[in-house]
Amino acid sequence: MKKNVLDLSSNSILPKEFLSILDDIADEIRPNYVNFISDLNLKYKNDIDWILTDLSSRNTPNCPLFENICKLELIKRLSSNNQINEVITNCPFFYKSIVKNLNNKLIIIDESKIIVTFFKILKNNLKKFIVLFYSYLSRFLISKIVRIKTLLGNKRSIIILESIIYENSFDNFVFKDRHYPGLLENTTETEKSTIFILPYYYGIWDFFKLFKKLKKTKTNFLIPENFLKFSDYYYAFFSFFRLSRKIKKIKNIKFNTMDVTDLVLDSYYKNIISIGSCEGIIRNRLIKRLKSKGVKIKKFIQWFENQPINKGTIISLKTHYPNTNITGHIGIFTSPNVIGLYPSKQELDCDLLPDEIAVIGKNLASLIKVYCPDLKTLISPAFRFQDLLIPKSSNRLSKKFTILIILPIFKIDYTMILNLFGLVNTQISDYNLLIKTHPGSNHNFVSKILSDNNLIDYITNKNIQDALASSNLVITSASSSALESVFSGKPTLLISNGSSVLKNPIPSNISSNLYSVCYNLDDIVNKIKYFMSLSNQQIIDLQKLSNFNITDYIEPNTLSATQRFLGLDKSAIKNE
Numbered sequence: 001m002k003k004n005v006l007d008l009s010s011n012s013i014l015p016k017e018f019l020s021i022l023d024d025i026a027d028e029i030r031p032n033y034v035n036f037i038s039d040l041n042l043k044y045k046n047d048i049d050w051i052l053t054d055l056s057s058r059n060t061p062n063c064p065l066f067e068n069i070c071k072l073e074l075i076k077r078l079s080s081n082n083q084i085n086e087v088i089t090n091c092p093f094f095y096k097s098i099v100k101n102l103n104n105k106l107i108i109i110d111e112s113k114i115i116v117t118f119f120k121i122l123k124n125n126l127k128k129f130i131v132l133f134y135s136y137l138s139r140f141l142i143s144k145i146v147r148i149k150t151l152l153g154n155k156r157s158i159i160i161l162e163s164i165i166y167e168n169s170f171d172n173f174v175f176k177d178r179h180y181p182g183l184l185e186n187t188t189e190t191e192k193s194t195i196f197i198l199p200y201y202y203g204i205w206d207f208f209k210l211f212k213k214l215k216k217t218k219t220n221f222l223i224p225e226n227f228l229k230f231s232d233y234y235y236a237f238f239s240f241f242r243l244s245r246k247i248k249k250i251k252n253i254k255f256n257t258m259d260v261t262d263l264v265l266d267s268y269y270k271n272i273i274s275i276g277s278c279e280g281i282i283r284n285r286l287i288k289r290l291k292s293k294g295v296k297i298k299k300f301i302q303w304f305e306n307q308p309i310n311k312g313t314i315i316s317l318k319t320h321y322p323n324t325n326i327t328g329h330i331g332i333f334t335s336p337n338v339i340g341l342y343p344s345k346q347e348l349d350c351d352l353l354p355d356e357i358a359v360i361g362k363n364l365a366s367l368i369k370v371y372c373p374d375l376k377t378l379i380s381p382a383f384r385f386q387d388l389l390i391p392k393s394s395n396r397l398s399k400k401f402t403i404l405i406i407l408p409i410f411k412i413d414y415t416m417i418l419n420l421f422g423l424v425n426t427q428i429s430d431y432n433l434l435i436k437t438h439p440g441s442n443h444n445f446v447s448k449i450l451s452d453n454n455l456i457d458y459i460t461n462k463n464i465q466d467a468l469a470s471s472n473l474v475i476t477s478a479s480s481s482a483l484e485s486v487f488s489g490k491p492t493l494l495i496s497n498g499s500s501v502l503k504n505p506i507p508s509n510i511s512s513n514l515y516s517v518c519y520n521l522d523d524i525v526n527k528i529k530y531f532m533s534l535s536n537q538q539i540i541d542l543q544k545l546s547n548f549n550i551t552d553y554i555e556p557n558t559l560s561a562t563q564r565f566l567g568l569d570k571s572a573i574k575n576e
Helices: 016-042 065-080 092-102 116-146 207-216 229-238 239-247 261-269 275-292 310-318 346-347 364-370 384-388 411-424 443-452 464-467 479-489 521-532 536-550 558-568
Strands: 005-007 086-089 107-110 157-165 194-201 296-303 325-330 357-361 378-379 400-406 432-436 474-475 492-495 514-518
Touching: 016 065, 016 346, 065 092, 092 107, 092 261, 116 207, 116 229, 116 275, 194 207, 194 384, 194 536, 229 239, 229 275, 239 275, 239 479, 275 310, 275 346, 296 558, 310 325, 325 464, 357 364, 364 378, 378 558, 384 411, 384 479, 400 411, 400 464, 400 479, 411 443, 411 474, 432 464, 464 479, 474 521, 479 492, 479 514, 492 521, 514 521, 514 536
Parallel strands: 005 086, 086 107, 157 194, 157 296, 296 325, 325 357, 357 378, 400 432, 400 474, 474 492, 492 514
Antiparallel strands: none
């Protein structure tokens, strides 16, 4: 018998036709997966340690369960059609799942070594343990040394705006908010004085340097370390011990007809120490501390991705500030396969969601309700994307064809893009290249991959709008930048990472003439050659398509829209 092998080991690349089937499976089973997690959550609905897990939150970028269930279904379909007769894996949990569900149909090869797997899981969790320990200890001790003050005045009622702080968020001690540019410009000085930014630190190692910047900036910051106690960090840090005692009770977990108990355990053990879960508990304790200090909160605006940090905050706000309005702001474009971002009915029923979800375009309101029709929504300005509303030039700005690579945040995605593009240079010439890195990615690791592929010299410091303006073609992956590119009238290539479900952020009703999905090197090369051959008139036609779609997805930043978003417009009407 001829061997037809499906290799699902860690570094394998799936054939294009299998990746396409995998994407179709993801589309089919997403609703069932949401219901599956909802049912699982009901068993632990009063347990905050469970609620604040990536598994419970359906956080697919950090939790492999959905991906693994899709692959288990892929094996089932391919074997039933006699397209494969052998499967290779190097995950013992996945191996056990295949054996339980499909053992009679396949040759199953387990390349994993239990000891090696154990130490790999231990190493990864130990690394996160060290990161957490360093982060919490640094934050606590250095904040006491620098002594940043949170100036709340006479305990007046304030608006808290949660935003993400990166290493490059300050320019000469002036805070440059990547997520809410232009927001404060539509407020009076009196209103501005009541708005406090609650930072979430992302990829920060030098807290001494950061806290010095926070101390000198004129922006109102609500510094968590001014209120948190050492016991709060301790409680968060050891949450995984409390959960470990409960996870052992998980048995006989079914998804449709398949036994996925081992896949659930795999998802848990690979993420025993979760930075997101610990941050969720920290936020939960912070709200409690704010209440004990007499801080009055009129409105709380979350940067909302429906992750543990969001849920931890919401639970505490609804306990200690029951009359405070909570708005969850989705300020990005995202893929349906980032399932957790789409709230579920179970989360609404268990009071784990904000009072309203703010989306950045009117066509996004219905999309976000796909699993929860009763969700209340609000249309907010698309603060990050206002430049996309500026009319675009209908001519190429560069005489030489320019390719812009916008790297996503996830390691598996940007690694594949850079490795593939390192090979593109051997087949295509006579073009300019720009590479835009993600501010939240590991810069040392990105630099290494760039160097390995001889691409390090192409990094650009241009902002995203200027980089888009000077490009003819954009290459990216699971990133809001894909939609930014499309809305800018730029032909866009979405690159599959070759081993998992595609996280395409472009809504299905946007013309597919504006973008293409590439699964391998041949796809990329052929598409680049095609777009290099387009005439100016064809470029103009593409730009017209983008102009037709953009106003449905990008809400202008107007005075009334900003005031409504901040809860300063008493006449504002919510869309329900």
